[in-house]
Amino acid sequence: MIFKRLFNLFAMGVLLFTICVAPSTKVAAADPSAQPAQKIAVAQALPAPGTYKIDPDHSFAYFGARHHVVGLVRGRFDKVAGTITASQDLAACSVDVTIDVSSINTQISERDEDLRSPVYFDVKRFPTMTYHGRGIRRVDGGSWTMDGSLTMHGVTKVVPLTFTFNGAFSDVKPGRPARMAFHGSAGLKRADFGMGARDNLEELGGLMTTDVEIEIDVEADANSPTQ
Template sequence: MKKLFLSLAMMLVFCVASYAQQSWSNDPAHSRLGFTVKHMTISEVSGRFTDFSVKVKSEKTDLSDLKIDVTAQIGSINTDIEARDKHLKSADFFDAEKYPTLTFVSTSHKKITNNKFKLMGNLTMHGITKFITLDVVYFGEVTNPMNQKKVYGFKVTGVVKRSNYNLGSKFGNAMISDNVKIVADLEFSKD
């Protein structure tokens, strides 16, 4: 009887732990990881990483321990100008051969309003890691009529200084702005 009780208790703990653990992945077809910089102080140039993934995990049902991991392949950078993309992948900027990925790993988050949050974490690119804070807007959830899964929508924005990552140090702020705007539109579903 004691063994049966112990087995049932272990199964209950496992079931509760399995239920509590939640994970989501971004839908690549409906997600975009982009950036914008000023060029010669008079115009803006935008680009994106076409190969990236976002994984979100939480052990707690209230999501207070939420962890977010982002990985983008530098070789997938796309500004719609092949020569510029090649230059951005070179040692003048990202040095994609030596540093093939950029990553963001969250360390904490803070609720500002019902649908706005601050997301803090470490951004690593070009071999350098810096702490950054991002703004997150939660757009809500709907049921996808195609597969009947819940889908969650977010927009993430922020600004990073390229000089903090030694990107394009030959090109001054008058040529390419030091501030780089990050804009990510993300759609998630549970794994």
Template sequence: MTTSPEPTVTATTLPGYTPGTWAIDPVHTEVAFAVRHLGVANVRGRFDEFTGEIVLAENPLESSVTATIQIASVSTGHEQRDNHIRSEEFLNAAEFPEMTFRSTEIRVGDGDGFLVDGELSVHGATQPVTLDLELIGFGKGYQDRPVVGFTATTQISRKAFGVHGGPTSAMLGDAIKITLDVEAALVQ
């Protein structure tokens, strides 16, 4: 029995690939989530304040990403719900003001995609997560500054991070779907 070789990715196989440090552009990026409510509908929201850095290495699979999200910036379009999410019953923004992500490995995924393994820290707990990443591509932004765009998705268990939700917990699903639509600009 023969096995197929591992897929290879190089800077030359990714059109426009430019090694360097890239800053996530908060104006053109969305950090969104969805959770099942009462088992019949999704409640969607986003975080409006975040920073992040992507370091693209000469070998794309040796690249890294870090991001920090401000919990108090949660927005679901409903002020009372947003305040409840910030409260001690959920994310406890007063005690845990940030959630962070740090990549640990990048692998070739299915098709043209990548898998970004990393550690997500929320509510004082750190858990491994894998982002399913689709590279949209490289281009030129304002004043011909190089930009890159991608979409990444994952699903986490809120209970694995100690987010139980108090008396209203039974109304919400445990699975949180996360979608990141990211644009970043080359800074060096």
């Protein structure tokens, strides 16, 4: 049953999807102690300013949920959509992601149906989960964090997302938009979203740390430049 709770942690979404970055020159200038090699590394860690549309066919949100404290159950959501906006102004970077909760996939159909039921996600009442965030801060030379709001099962909570920019595709065909890749991670407690009270009592006991870990891999295409 704990498996179901773990799925909620994903929404975040979203993905994915919270991978907004700022221009490298701006970041490098903010660190006067950076050496030329460090500036190059920072430049490679940031995409060009603009709006990027998440490609649902090449974006995945995985989760690992604690099972009886020492075990771990893995799964994913197969339908993710949204946009990522990168700006020279770090405070203007944003991410908006929507996940189809019914697309949950743990490779066990009976368990997936149980997770979709009112006992857990209750997809008929709450068909989607969303992640909305604006503004990022640098964790280190290549990692960033956004404090976005995750709405799942009718509950909204702030869930920090840490992400890295993996780079731009070098083999994009002429006439096609630039494509970027990102990786993100987040942690949360399923009980915070009002799901699986029975699991919380029977399987997690007094565990105080996050019991669901999320991994997000996203590919997104450039849409239009920001001003």
